[in-house]
Amino acid sequence: MSSNYDVQTVEAKWQKRWRDEGFYQVDPDDPRKKSYVLCMYPYPSGPAHQGHVRNYTFGDLLVRFRTMHGEAVLSPIGFDSFGLPAENAAIKTGEHPRSFTEARIKELTESLQRLGASYDWRRVIKSHDPNYIKWNQFIFIHFLKAGLAYRDKAPVNWCPGCQTVLANEQVLADGTCERSGDIVERKNLFQWFFRITNYAEDLLNSIEDLDWPERVKVMQRHWIGRSEGAEFELKVACTSDISLKVYTTRPDTSFGMTYAVIAPEHPLVETLTKPDFSKDVLSLLERASRSSDIERQSTEGALEKRGAFTGSYAINPFNGKEIPIYVADYVLMSYGTGAIMAVPAEDERDYAFAQIHNLPIIRTTEPPDADFEGPYSGDGLKINSDWLDGMDTKTAKAKSIQWLESNGIGKGKVNYRLRDWLVSRQRYWGCPIPIIHCPSCGEVPVDIEDLPILPPDDVEFLPTGESPLARHDGFVNATCPKCHQSAKRETDTMDTFVDSSWYFFRFCDPFNTEVPFDIETAKLFMPVDQYIGGVEHAILHLLYARFYTRALIDIDLAPKEIREPFKKLFTQGMIRLDGSKMSKSKGNLIAPSKYFDSVGADALRIFHLFVGPPADDMDWTSQTDEVIEGMARFLARVWRLAVPDASDQEISGRPSYIEPVSRELTAADTAIRKLTHATIEKVTSDFNRWSFNTAIACLMDFTNQLTKYQAAGAEKSVMDEAVNTLLLLLAPSAPHLSAEAWERKNGGHVHAQSWPLADPILAKADTVTLIIQVDSKVKDKVEVAPDIAETEAIGIALESAKVQEILGDKEPLRIIARPPRLINIVTQN
RNA sequence: GCCCGGGUGGCGAAAUCGGCAGACGCGGCGGAUUCAAAAUCCGUUGUCUUUACAGACGUGCGGGUUCGACUCCCGCCCCGGGCACCA
Structure with missing residues (x-):
């Protein structure tokens, strides 16, 4: 850059001044109009990478832009500092996750400051800070008391070699443990859940009012996955009191039900399996329990449609016919009732299964043409359906639900794909779940005065996959807060998505020692006016944050006016290196510090702003350095x-x-x-x-x-x-x-x-270019007044020498006039 | 398989309401400066035909609507992302 512009000195000077003068600090009593601009707080993985630079450049631009508009912009930063990488590093190198994490935070903080990002640095939040852990646990206990948190059995990945639960990402694609190589089993273990499904309907309905990118809204709608249908009982033949509850979205096709299927984990599997068939069923169950989710849900498996006949029959209440009951792993216990009526003619999966197992197929919906083959799941008139015959799909659905209800067999039912949020993690480097298991009192929350419950420092990190907390006697052994008998402390920690589900509230009031945050103070800043982050958080983080906001309102911890935490959302594009996804080692080659040291932060910022639309992905190529040099040249011109x-x-x-x-x-x-x-x-x-x-x-x-x-x-x-x-x-x-x-x-x-x-x-232009076309081809251009009259514009066009030359003595067929922009003289059809 | 995005010069891109396609930048080419180079500055740069003037073509492909389509409609192809037995 220019000889008398010393980038390093100048950038360091202003960074120091902004920080020392507290230029971007905002307090609750600030008289200016308040606003809140927030970038998703980062996981501290070391110095900033280009993705961070991009994200925080956009955020900083808005903070400064709005500040110059006279607003008091709350612009906080923090660190999502719990998580797996620090613990894995501990296992590998022996360094404690805390010191490891704090070193990474220091590096990232330095990068952010060198970028010139303007924050209220007093408000920094770190997830692993005891102050934050305390309020995280406080909220958990309040959730528990309000029935929003509960403990239940859930299938988890269990490694028999390591004798522990594995996270999904520790299970390899072939269903084996990444560490021991053993085949991972599915085991039902007690885990903690948050009742997000209570809010399914509200979370879904409120999406439409959000000023968010459409694709994120679509993803959330799909994730919640509302469906309308019916739930009803199928009596099991030759029994007096056993019946099977099924859920269907197509009760109108009930006359086409030719068999029923229950999930391998269904509680009635044992009861329904007849001795002659137990061999097949047992081998299926074993296989299902052994296969990982990935394998069980793979496309190849879908073709096989693995299943076994139980030997029992159910009665179709619509026509009284007996149908065989199968166990098959294409039915999931976690959705609906874990049992279905199968209508192969109108469902692809049932059709595939019926083909393999030679089960009858009866059409109940007329396909659009007579020689239609295979399953038809579209709408059409009812056939082979007795009293539903001739009705369209919609009417038949309503009628069949009415029939089920009036006969006391079932009812209309709405189902969601969304499951309750499993928050338990068998990990050390996370927020401990503040519960004590007492042999006589059961699950007892820790007394609020005893918070925070901190993970002990003197633990061993061994490559067993088992949480060090579970092996730490001093941590595990506790006394019951109720009866004071000796009891065991819960050793699960919380999913790190819990930490990020309410940090934006804490930013409003980060020093509060009485409550997670003061409701009135939160009201001053919330909701976040502009939230900025990566699309990768389109579903989980953003949905959990929306759930938390509602739940906090319901337990009187958040202002009830703030139903949605993020008014506007912007999701930035990803950075790719030469077309491939960015890996850590590749990312280092283009480390921001290299550019801070050479062209400076301003040039790098301008580059990220200039290179393309912020929402688009960008490729970092061999030409990129030259583009960045160009940005430095531009800034040098401004300087001169x-x-x-x-x-x-x-x-x-x-x-x-x-x-x-x-x-x-x-x-x-x-x-x-x-x-x-x-x-x-x-x-x-x-x-x-x-x-x-x-x-x-x-x-x-x-x-x-x-x-x-x-x-x-x-x-x-x-x-x-x-x-x-x-x-x-x-x-x-x-x-x-x-x-x-x-x-x-x-x-x-x-x-x-x-x-x-x-x-x-x-600002208004005093002339506009009038485009003169003959047969839609530009022939001449004339500068005219912006308010030129139509007749005058036509006159100018016709007088144009070019036009005269082309027209000769031909009469124009018609003239399209759009003054002051365009005159089109049409001479032919 | 289903649901979203996207496809424009050598490259990143622009065109906000159906009205000049390619703003701005990178790279290339030419020039100034320099003993020379680097750096810097200026000019030029969609393709083809043409000495020139000028003309033709051009926004993934094929059709359509319109005086006029990168933009709207129908049908394809390719690339990226999300979901993926959710009954």
């Missing part, structure tokens, strides 16, 4: 305009610097004034619609025009206005250079200035 310095201008080849003069405004001067105001308008609206790349392009163009203007001899006041405007408009994007240039030029702090306001009269 704003801080003209004789010694710097003497570089040969460059046009010599001409001191601006005061004079009556010429046409060229007025044109620059107009350009200045048009630029304010364009950049402001581009920032507001997240079109940062075009805003930067516009500023580059403005800079180029000003450079030419100055070289041609500028007018002083016009040049002054233009350059000051340029620095103000650039201040959110390249904060260091703008601040330094502003200080040298005008004194004071550019980020404390008001955002420039465009004079609408100046």
Whole structure:
């Protein structure tokens, strides 16, 4: 860059000043209008990578932009500092997860500061901080008391070699343990859950009002997966009191039911299996329990449709016919009732199963054409369905539900794909679940006064996969808070998504020692006006945060006005390295620190803003360094305009610097004034619609025009206005250079200035290019007044020499007039 | 398989309401400066035909609507992402 712009010194100077002066600190009593801009807090994996830089550049731009609009912008940062990598590192190297994590936080903090990101650094939250753990556990206990947390049996991945539960990512694709190589089993163990399904309907319905990217909304809707249907009883033949509850979305097809299927984990499997068939059933059960989720749900498995006949029959209540009951792993215990009526003619999966097991197929819906083959799941008129015959699907559905209800067999039922949230993790480096298991009192929450329950430091990290907490006698042995007998402490820790489900509330009131956060203070800042993060959190984090907000309201810990935590969401694109997904080692090659050291933070920020739309993925290629160099060149041009310095201008080849003069405004001067105001308008609206790349392009163009203007001899006041405007408009994007240039030029702090306001009269163009077409092909262009009358525009077009030449004495067939933009003279059809 | 995105110069991209396709930047080419180079600055740069003037073609492919389509409609192809036995 320019000889008298020392990037390193200038950037360090302003970073220190912003921090020391608390420039971006906001307090509850701040008189300015409050707003809240938040980037998803990062997992501290070391120094920032380019993904972080991209994310935090967008966030910082908005914080500074809105601050210049006179708002008190709450802009906090924190660290999602619990999680598996620190624990794995501990197993490998022996370093304690705490010191490991704190070292990574230090590195990441330094990167963020070198980026020039502006935060209220007093408010930093770390998930592993005892203060945060305390309120995490406090909320857990309140959830438990409100019935929102419970303990239940759930199938988990169990490694018989390691004698422990494995996380899904520790199970390899072939269903073996990544550590011991043993075949992972599915075991039912007690786990802690949050009752997110209580809120399924509300979480679903509220999606429509969110100002979020459509695709994220679609993903959440799909994840919640509401379906309407019926639940009813199938009596088991030759028994008096046993019946099977099934769920279907297609009760209208009930007359086509030719068999029933129960999940391998269904409680009635044993009862229904007749001795002659137990061999087949048992081998199926064993296979199902051995196979991992991945295998069981793979596409190849779907073709096989593994299943076994139980020897029992059920009675179809609609026609009284007996149908065989099978056990098959294509039916999941965790959805609906874990049992289905199978209608092979109208369901693909049932059809495939029926084909393999030679079961009858009866159509109950007329397919669109007579020779239709295979299962037809669309709508149509009912056939082979007795009293439903002739009805359309919708009517038949309603009628069959009515029939079930009036005969006391079943009822209409809404089901969700969404399951309760399993929060237990058999891990050390997480927030301990504050529960004591007492032999006489059962599960007892720790007394609030005893919080936080912290994981002990003196533990051993062994590569067994078992949580060190479970092996630590001092931690495990406790006394029951109720009866004071000796008891065992819960050794599961919480899913780290719990930590991130309410941190945005804590940011509002991070020093509170009485409650997780004060409701009134939270009300001042919440909801988050703009939330920014990666799409990878489109479902889980964002859904859990929405659930937590509702749950906290219901237990009177959050303001009831804030139903949705994130008003607006922006999901940025991913960064790819030469087309492939970014890996850690590859990512290091393009480490931000390398660019901070060479071109500086401003150039790297401008690059991320300029390279393309923020929502799009971007490829980091071999050309990228050259583009970044180009950004540094642009900033150098701005610097030379704003801080003209004789010694710097003497570089040969460059046009010599001409001191601006005061004079009556010429046409060229007025044109620059107009350009200045048009630029304010364009950049402001581009920032507001997240079109940062075009805003930067516009500023580059403005800079180029000003450079030419100055070289041609500028007018002083016009040049002054233009350059000051340029620095103000650039201040959110390249904060260091703008601040330094502003200080040298005008004194004071550019980020404390008001955002420039465009004079609408100046910003408006006084001529518009009228496009003159003949048969939709451009033949001529004329500058005209923006308010030109239609007849006048047509007149100009017809008089055009070009048009005359083409038309000759032909009469135009018709003339399309769209003044002041376009006249199209049509001569042929 | 289903549901979303996306496909525009050599490259990243722009075109906000159906009206100049390619703003801005990278790279390339030419020039200035220099003993020379680097750096910097200026000019130029969609493709083809043409000495030129100019003309033709051009937004994944095929159709359609329209005076006019990157933009709207129908049918394909390719790439990326999400979900994936949810009854």
